[in-house]
Amino acid sequence: MKLFTIGFTKSKAREFFGRLERSGVRRVYDTRLNRASQLAGFAKQDDLSFFLSRIGEIEYSVEALLAPTADMLDAYRKKEMGWPEYERRYLELLDARKVEKRIDLSSLNNGCLLCSEATPEHCHRRLAADYLAKSVVDLEIIHL
Template identity: 55%
Template sequence: MSQPINLFTIGFTQKTAQQFFETLVQAGVQRVIDTRLNNVSQLAGFAKRADLEYFLQKIGGIQYIHCLDLAPTQDMLDNYKKKKGDWATYEHQFLQLIRDRQIETRVSPELMDGACLLCSEPKPHHCHRRLVAEYLHQQWGTLEIHHL
């Protein structure tokens, strides 16, 4: 691909449904790739899997895909969130996991172009969606990352 791949990332927390969906539509997102391990929690509100898939299609004609290959393991998540682990350890473990999974062979540049990686964290700094995007950029070299 000679054209750069435009890959977006977004977290749904600390946003109203209106802010969330308008941001995706205004950015021109074509598909949302859900990178959460758990996407049916009551805490997810409008971002629960079935509701999110419906709203994305109705509001923006946006496709929904849940991709567990891009999610952390339950143990990793628990150690970081519940046991208050440190970010550096989580980042190291998660990067090793996606290297081991060879995610660059499980998703294509075509799938990622115009896609938006979704998770719950409001900002990308301490979030695995940023790590996925940066890793794919290292592998493919033609990625432009836009954090929404």
């Protein structure tokens, strides 16, 4: 089973959609808290859903269970909380939400967790993928 992750910042639309198509992603799970921001450019929720279906015949869905809380995200962005604290609190949130029991784990195969961060190192999509991998046998995580 393969689970991909991708961020859209610092990417041109051609590169972003090309990575998804080349990887064989069949569904994008939007894990962002803010999906309609003007700053998202081509990745605004309604536009992204349209582009994914037209460009790569890729399904789009929102997975709010994997989004951080607004308070947590604001504190991290304002540097009131460092990455280690954010990581700890986000993983506690996933555990409290019991996402591994509330998400159809078999549907994740060839799915892709989407967030805005350009790279996965300091992004909740990586944490979510690692968290889900604990509940899925032989899950390969690939960061695009």
